[in-house]
Amino acid sequence: MPAYAFIGTWVAALLTLFLMSFLYKDNPFFRFAEALFAGVSLGYYIGITLDQTLRPNLLEPLAQNGVTPTNFHLLFAGLLGLNLYTRYIPRIAWLARLSLAVYVGYYVGINMVQKLQGEVLPQSAATMVDLTGGGNGALAAFNAVVVFVGVISVLIYFFFSLPHDGVVGRVSRLGIWFLMLGFGAAFGYTVMGRVSLLIGRFNFLVIDWIGGTMRALGGG
Amino acid sequence: MFLRLRLPLLLTLLAGLVPVVAFFFKDEARAVKAPASWLEQDMIIVAGFALLLGVVNVVQSNMKKIERRDKGWFFAVVLLGGMAVTGLVGALGAFRIGGLPGIGNYPDGRPTPFAWCANYLFTPLQATMFSLLAFYIASAAFRAFRVRNVAATILLVAAVVVMLGRIPVGEGVFGRFTEWLMQIPNGAAQRGIIIGAALGAASLSLRVILGIERSYLGLDKGE
Amino acid sequence: MAKGIAKLQTIDRRWIFLLIALGTLIPIVLPIGFPVTITPPVKSIYDLIETFGPGDVVILSYDYGPTTGAENDPMADAILRHCFSRDVKVVALALYPLGGLTSLSNSLNRVTAEFPELEYGVDYVNLGYKDGGQASMKLLADDFAKAFPGDTNGRPLAEIPLMQQIKGAREAKLAVSIATGIIGEWWANLINAQFGLPVAVGCTAVSAPKYYAYLEAKQMIGLIGGLKGASEYERMVKEGYPATREAYANPLLQTASKGMDAQTIDHLIVIAFIVIGNIAYFASRRGKGQA
Numbered sequence: 105m106p107a108y109a110f111i112g113t114w115v116a117a118l119l120t121l122f123l124m125s126f127l128y129k130d131n132p133f134f135r136f137a138e139a140l141f142a143g144v145s146l147g148y149y150i151g152i153t154l155d156q157t158l159r160p161n162l163l164e165p166l167a168q169n170g171v172t173p174t175n176f177h178l179l180f181a182g183l184l185g186l187n188l189y190t191r192y193i194p195r196i197a198w199l200a201r202l203s204l205a206v207y208v209g210y211y212v213g214i215n216m217v218q219k220l221q222g223e224v225l226p227q228s229a230a231t232m233v234d235l236t237g238g239g240n241g242a243l244a245a246f247n248a249v250v251v252f253v254g255v256i257s258v259l260i261y262f263f264f265s266l267p268h269d270g271v272v273g274r275v276s277r278l279g280i281w282f283l284m285l286g287f288g289a290a291f292g293y294t295v296m297g298r299v300s301l302l303i304g305r306f307n308f309l310v311i312d313w314i315g316g317t318m319r320a321l322g323g324g
Numbered sequence: 325m326f327l328r329l330r331l332p333l334l335l336t337l338l339a340g341l342v343p344v345v346a347f348f349f350k351d352e353a354r355a356v357k358a359p360a361s362w363l364e365q366d367m368i369i370v371a372g373f374a375l376l377l378g379v380v381n382v383v384q385s386n387m388k389k390i391e392r393r394d395k396g397w398f399f400a401v402v403l404l405g406g407m408a409v410t411g412l413v414g415a416l417g418a419f420r421i422g423g424l425p426g427i428g429n430y431p432d433g434r435p436t437p438f439a440w441c442a443n444y445l446f447t448p449l450q451a452t453m454f455s456l457l458a459f460y461i462a463s464a465a466f467r468a469f470r471v472r473n474v475a476a477t478i479l480l481v482a483a484v485v486v487m488l489g490r491i492p493v494g495e496g497v498f499g500r501f502t503e504w505l506m507q508i509p510n511g512a513a514q515r516g517i518i519i520g521a522a523l524g525a526a527s528l529s530l531r532v533i534l535g536i537e538r539s540y541l542g543l544d545k546g547e
Numbered sequence: 548m549a550k551g552i553a554k555l556q557t558i559d560r561r562w563i564f565l566l567i568a569l570g571t572l573i574p575i576v577l578p579i580g581f582p583v584t585i586t587p588p589v590k591s592i593y594d595l596i597e598t599f600g601p602g603d604v605v606i607l608s609y610d611y612g613p614t615t616g617a618e619n620d621p622m623a624d625a626i627l628r629h630c631f632s633r634d635v636k637v638v639a640l641a642l643y644p645l646g647g648l649t650s651l652s653n654s655l656n657r658v659t660a661e662f663p664e665l666e667y668g669v670d671y672v673n674l675g676y677k678d679g680g681q682a683s684m685k686l687l688a689d690d691f692a693k694a695f696p697g698d699t700n701g702r703p704l705a706e707i708p709l710m711q712q713i714k715g716a717r718e719a720k721l722a723v724s725i726a727t728g729i730i731g732e733w734w735a736n737l738i739n740a741q742f743g744l745p746v747a748v749g750c751t752a753v754s755a756p757k758y759y760a761y762l763e764a765k766q767m768i769g770l771i772g773g774l775k776g777a778s779e780y781e782r783m784v785k786e787g788y789p790a791t792r793e794a795y796a797n798p799l800l801q802t803a804s805k806g807m808d809a810q811t812i813d814h815l816i817v818i819a820f821i822v823i824g825n826i827a828y829f830a831s832r833r834g835k836g837q838a
Binding site: 106108111112113115116117119120123124126127128135136137138139140141142143144145146147148149150151152153154155157159161162177178180181182183185186189191192195198199201202203204205206207208209210211212214215216217219220221223224227228230231245250251252253254255256257258259261262279280281282283284285286287288289290291292293294295296298299301302304305308 | 328333339367405407412413448450460480486530
């Protein structure tokens with residue numbers, strides 16, 4: 105194992121154990137690792153943003169070609185981006201609103217189309233199907249009815265402009281039961297997800313750290 | 325008033341309308357598609373700058389903590405130190421200073437300083453912080469899951485069935501039922517949530533574009 | 548007796564932590580080897596890629612970071628092994644800021660080492676990471692070069708042979724997003740919806756329940772959910788491509804299949820705690836009723 109990997113594995117293992125020590129109780133080792141976690145994450149952002157976005161998409165095109173009719177908008181983008189930082193200068197902090205307006209405006213525009221065309225329409229279409237199963241048998245019909253009833257009852261539950269009494273109340277209750285089924289399934293999957301992450305860390309400690317150290321010391 | 329309020333609202337309207345209008349035109353409509361494409365390329369760059377806004381915030385708040393020697397100021401030094409070292413080697417790699425080939429590995433497979441920080445500091449810290457949740461979710465399941473009423477019982481039964489149906493030991497008995505549960509009743513519930521949330525998000529987006537919703541601008545009182 | 552059982556409700560949670568830790572650690576040290584059953588959402592992705600041949604292009608988007616690497620890395624690696632085993636070209640990119648690039652680079656390094664005959668730029672390319680989220684996705688769907696002027700090392704796309712074969716993502720046969728959060732949804736509700744590109748998602752178990760709604764609405768062609776889904780895909784790749792078994796047999800490789808042993812034990816521990824907690828709850832209610 106090369107020296108950089110051996111040292112790196114030990115540093116990673118110690119930081120892993122420092123963070124896990126919190127399970128027993130809060131302590132200075134955990135807080136050290138926690139602070140390092142926040143700092144290194146921000147430093148990571150700096151590195152990848154400079155290398156993967158700002159250099160190739162902004163600086164290199166302008167440096168190599170100058171400002172041309174086809175890339176003048178990059179200068180505009182760079183100025184908009186830099187203008188965001190005026191929010192930290194109190195006298196001219198309002199200037200940052202101009203950049204924020206363009207940034208937020210664009211993304212809400214994309215989002216509006218995305219939500220309507222990409223979620224509301226296809227999800228609604230998939231609900232409004234042949235409730236007799238389209239000739240695919242009794243199970244298909246049953247499933248189509250369950251989905252239809254489930255989606256409608258959940259949407260009625262979320263319609264808070266109507267009081268949830270009488271028929272609306274009973275349908276809302278059915279909606280709650282569907283939601284509880286969904287949340288229960290989500291919880292089961294969440295347990296699976298979180299346990300998987302722990303398996304990953306223990307794999308690292310056993311195979312890469314302890315196993316790797318033994319292999320390195322044994323000449324492997 | 326125009327520069328501080330009306331101009332930002334006008335920019336939001338224009339920037340919001342560009343992708344919406346472009347959506348309704350084919351690729352051949354260059355007059356409409358070209359501005360949309362420019363704006364998309366620009367937003368990639370602005371997003372890069374925006375991602376780094378948090379860095380300034382964090383530096384300011386932690387420097388204050390260090391200057392005032394508040395409780396735990398040593399950890400603020402650790403935070404800023406970690407950020408400075410990783411950010412510096414990242415910046416040096418990004419601009420190929422000091423013979424660095426970038427922020428990845430050297431041609432012979434050795435990691436650059438940034439890649440070493442990413443693999444041996446960033447990755448284990450990120451991974452371990454989230455892996456702790458496994459312990460807390462087990463504890464939460466023990467303390468919170470109670471058969472108190474019909475809704476809680478449905479939630480508990482669904483969770484147990486899914487947990488059994490997704491492991492080899494329980495798949496034989498619960499596997500097919502779990503798959504049906506995920507696709508049909510869970511699918512229906514999630515679909516209802518998706519449709520409801522999407523309608524809400526779309527209407528909020530329209531309110532922002534039209535200037536009705538202005539909280540994102542951080543307006544002062546009286547503006 | 549009811550009082551004693553009721554006291555279980557106040558057990559120190561560190562005992563629970565210890566049991567979970569042992570339940571995870573012991574199967575790693577002493578593997579059991581539980582069998583894995585294939586489910587339809589995972590099989591549909593495998594079956595689709597089985598119809599691809601030499602020269603077809605798959606987009607593989609690394610939309611996750613180290614926080615969920617334990618779940619997502621095995622999925623990404625299995626998809627790569629499957630594609631490379633069939634001479635399917637791969638355009639790999641990352642859209643997740645907190646570690647997408649690192650996950651992408653490490654995954655490609657791991658798997659391409661098992662296929663020494665592959666040539667970078669011809670059989671696969673690493674476009675790296677790009678900010679901008681949906682803006683990047685819309686641009687790369689039409690023309691990769693507008694979002695990614697070069698690959699991760701800055702080499703212009705015009706100099707990369709594979710990128711002469713495919714101008715934009717919409718020309719690919721399939722986009723697979725290995726995702727930890729919302730970016731996988733964007734591939735379905737933005738790229739599939741607006742450009743018609745078939746999309747498959749490998750997601751964390753936490754996100755999987757929501758993705759079933761997209762799957763059922765045919766906005767995705769398949770779904771790999773969590774470590775269980777990853778283990779299913781690994782099994783299909785091992786059975787379909789014997790050359791990959793050597794890699795999966797490597798004791799140093801962390802695979803999803805090996806992880807299912809610990810997953811099984813921990814699930815049973817959590818279920819046991821839920822049952823014990825409810826027994827203690829009913830015992831305390833009976834105790835209060837009698838008092």
